[in-house]
Amino acid sequence: MATTITIDRQYVKTGETAELKFTFTNPNYSLSLASLTVRTEASTDTTVAGGTVHSLVNRGVINGQRVYTATFTPTANLNYSFYRIAYDVAGDADDAFSDYFAVDTVRPTIESASIAKSDLRLGEKTTITITFSEPLTYSSFTLADLQVDAGKGTLSNLRRVHSDTVASATWQVDLQAPTTRPASGLDGNQIRINLAGITDKAGNTGENSVVNGVATSWTNLPTVSYNIDNGVPPMVAITGQPATTIKGGDSFTVTFTFNER
Template sequence: GTGSAESANYSVDTKRPTATITLADNALTAGETTTVTITFNEPVTGFDASDIVCMSGTLSPPTANAGRTVWTATFTPTANVSALANTIHINLGGVIDDTGNAGTGSASSDNYSVDTTRPTATITLADNALTAGKTTTVTITFSEPVTGLDTSDIVCPNGTLSSPTANAGRTVWTATFTPTANVNALANTIRVNLAGITDDAGNTGTGSADSANYSVDTWPADTAGPTATVTLADTHLTVGETTTVTITFNEPVTGFTRDDVVLSEANGTLTDPTTNDHGRTWTATFTPTAGVENSSNTIGVNQEGVRNAAGRAGTGHAHGPRYQIDTRAPVLASATVNASQLVLRYTEGTSLDATHIP
């Protein structure tokens, strides 16, 4: 033969799609997101979230540019995670180029870190019952090293706090609490505003942390203990009546019972006293004795039987006002007829009408 013979044109495309993965931010903290960019070496189809494995977070469905070579998605880290070593993997077997070649193997991003744990704190006082002249150490223990803590982040009722200082690891901070003078307060807590502190990854705390309750009683040592005032709702008691007795102390007390009430001049009985304001005001019901007529009755309180929050007992007795009891019914002393008059004599003044005469 002479010359040559040629076939029609044919194409060869055996190049499979490959990808590179980049994150706009490789160090993610609480509240942050970042853009993930997947760049293919050629246009592809079939790429979706099922082809992607994300560590320590979630990825939105990827969207492509007009040429289908660059796909982007938003990565949101998982909350309350601390993980320094993470990568995003793509299964290239799930993507196809325009000639039908599927990718093989996988592509991985560079390493990225996720730290979305926010700092938390616990607060303890070495002494929870502060009296005059005392101070105590306040310890604030954080879940991780923090910066930025100062007195502006701390609320201390009925006292002041020195500037907190940290240990070498910045996880334990201590300060000295000095109670306010001349205060009596049973319910107090120290509060730390966690939004004012930051961990080493840049995460700020949220909300606040509170200590357990502590009491402050800084009345001077020579100040008398609890004192009481006794009042009666009704100071003129007759047959069938009762009245409420109110015993008000100048500060909340404990240990007060009916045994601390002096009834030797009361001419009556008293129920057990109860309180609804943490021991400052106590009430009981007084029932006068039958057959008594007396205008100089009084109820007393033995103040030595009660104690305030600092454990200081009262001294002496308190007495209520004088009140009148008249529970004795009039007695007919004599009945005589004088001419046309019936004369009735009673042991004391009373009222009488015809219905009382048989």
């Protein structure tokens, strides 16, 4: 019987494979791929296999025991799920199982982003909320992964919405408008995020610029932009008053035209 089945990774993520090791007390034991299965222990979709076992190699007799190794290749586009490698032969006494391991071959993405107030006075502060497709690992997302244009404000107090110690999918960051009016670009300012800087629990980054062959993994937060007030009090022109006195029952329209929205 198989005394142990081990896997060299606790998490198998995008672009990775894992090595399996099978050790038998009987030095003459012969193992075949047909007796091995990938068993779903917990999954959002139990019909999806976690991966395949292949490339079986007989390593010979080591310390009086027969040793085999094989390669586990995870299924693509599979959300975080738990699996075990099962060795199934006739008779339950000869069955064996590996420890639990997780498969996650989906990169985290930005699910939504919003800004509490998009029109800011000079020096005014607002809050931006970012929700990812899955929780991120602790401390993988930092202020260094966010940018605004020079002179267009500062970002601070990046935080999880829930606990500081438990992975969360929703984060918030404060944006303060500059105290001095920018020389240009008051409207439509963007906030950029480095997708290669965010990491899920399995270690998948939001973007792999090397694999995808792009020069940068920075992108604008979707649906988030802000405008900076020019710091000058608005002026108004009033038109439409009649030039003469009106009598009872008459009416007229007055138009107030401001020099900014």
